[in-house]
Amino acid sequence: MNATRPTLLMLLLLALAGSASAQKAPVIPVAQVVALAETQYAALLRQYPDSARHPRSTKEDGTMLLTSSRNWTSGFFAGNLWYLARFTGKDYWRRRAAARTETLEAEKNTTNTHDLGFILNNSFGQGYELTQSPKYREVVLQASATLVRRFNPTVGAIRSWDFAPFTYPVIVDNLMNLEMLFSASKLSGDPSFAHLAKTHANTDLKHRFRKDHSTYHVLDFDPATGQLRKAMTHQGFADNSCWARGQAWAIYGYTMLYRHTRDPRYLTAAQQAADYFIKQTSKVADRIPYWDFNAPDIPDAPRDVSAATVAASGLLELSKYVKSPKKYYGAATAMLSSLCTPQYLAAPGTNNFFLLKHATGNKPINSEVDAPLVYADYYLLEALWRYQNYAALALQ
Numbered sequence: 001m002n003a004t005r006p007t008l009l010m011l012l013l014l015a016l017a018g019s020a021s022a023q024k025a026p027v028i029p030v031a032q033v034v035a036l037a038e039t040q041y042a043a044l045l046r047q048y049p050d051s052a053r054h055p056r057s058t059k060e061d062g063t064m065l066l067t068s069s070r071n072w073t074s075g076f077f078a079g080n081l082w083y084l085a086r087f088t089g090k091d092y093w094r095r096r097a098a099a100r101t102e103t104l105e106a107e108k109n110t111t112n113t114h115d116l117g118f119i120l121n122n123s124f125g126q127g128y129e130l131t132q133s134p135k136y137r138e139v140v141l142q143a144s145a146t147l148v149r150r151f152n153p154t155v156g157a158i159r160s161w162d163f164a165p166f167t168y169p170v171i172v173d174n175l176m177n178l179e180m181l182f183s184a185s186k187l188s189g190d191p192s193f194a195h196l197a198k199t200h201a202n203t204d205l206k207h208r209f210r211k212d213h214s215t216y217h218v219l220d221f222d223p224a225t226g227q228l229r230k231a232m233t234h235q236g237f238a239d240n241s242c243w244a245r246g247q248a249w250a251i252y253g254y255t256m257l258y259r260h261t262r263d264p265r266y267l268t269a270a271q272q273a274a275d276y277f278i279k280q281t282s283k284v285a286d287r288i289p290y291w292d293f294n295a296p297d298i299p300d301a302p303r304d305v306s307a308a309t310v311a312a313s314g315l316l317e318l319s320k321y322v323k324s325p326k327k328y329y330g331a332a333t334a335m336l337s338s339l340c341t342p343q344y345l346a347a348p349g350t351n352n353f354f355l356l357k358h359a360t361g362n363k364p365i366n367s368e369v370d371a372p373l374v375y376a377d378y379y380l381l382e383a384l385w386r387y388q389n390y391a392a393l394a395l396q
């Protein structure tokens with residue numbers, strides 16, 4: 001046989017390989033984004049060295065918006081630095097992450113917010129995973145003990161906000177704060193934290209989804225009877241619209257709940273939320289969602305890259321738990337691929353040293369519209385970590 005002349009079998013194999021690669025998910029340039037993050041965050045730390053002031057976004061005048069530890073976003077920058085420590089293994093990033101983390105400690109006793117998971121699990125919780133520091137463990141446990149004080153057994157849920165016009169609001173974002181409670185049960189051996197998280201999730205699951213599996217942002221309960229008063233929005237376009245980041249929190253939240261409980265109802269909820277999100281984003285060429293799927297000015301409505309990164313990270317985890325992972329893996333990598341282009345990814349030295357452009361914080365009050373957001377970057381780095389470390393394996 002002439003080794004240089006292709007046989008029929010070889011031609012068939014080449015054709016098969018060609019069609020397989022045509023369907024292959026895009027390769028995401030993880031190393032390039034990590035290198036960009038190192039450049040941006042090193043510059044940010046040089047310009048804003050006070051480790052008790054936490055980068056959040058860009059103000060309307062173009063300058064950096066820094067917050068105190070009390071802000072719900074304060075834990076994300078420390079989390080981003082922990083991700084850089086993971087990706088690079090460098091002690092430099094560990095030390096920077098630890099410095100930012102430690103200035104958040106006082107929040108472990110704050111009772112007027114449900115966001116203790118965002119603030120302390122993404123900082124101390126992540127730090128504990130990497131360092132096993134007993135001090136970090138103590139903060140996660142104390143923060144969890146504080147958070148459960150907002151639980152009302154009649155409603156069966158943790159209260160989200162304390163302001164009007166709501167009576168006892170439970171928002172979809174609150175699912176994210178439950179992750180810390182599962183960690184607290186693991187770290188302490190006390191199952192009551194996880195039990196309470198499941199009770200909250202079961203209450204949420206009863207009312208969160210419309211028939212088409214889109215989500216309401218806010219469920220407002222009567223705390224005396226536990227009855228649902230109203231399902232409504234706060235950051236979305238309308239009570240009956242679907243706020244894109246809220247849908248992403250639901251994908252991520254129910255997937256995380258399935259990881260901790262293996263309750264198939266949570267997996268179904270995560271898949272249905274994901275299917276709705278994918279159906280909506282498939283209408284957009286680059287798959288990056290508008291801030292609300294029912295925004296009246298689509299296609300001119302602002303995008304929200306934070307909804308894309310939260311969803312991408314959740315979808316990569318979801319792809320581990322389902323029989324046919326390609327749909328979720330494909331949707332996540334399609335979004336990540338767009339996010340890694342110059343349309344969305346900042347050039348070094350620009351964008352106030354954040355990674356992503358074009359997020360939307362709170363459109364109804366025109367706050368942080370078409371701006372960078374520290375939590376968009378956080379879930380980008382987490383999604384890249386998941387992509388690099390396990391998601392591709394789910395497809396083999």
Ligand code: GLY
Binds near residue numbers: 173
């Ligand atoms: N947790 C607030 C937000 O998603 O904007």
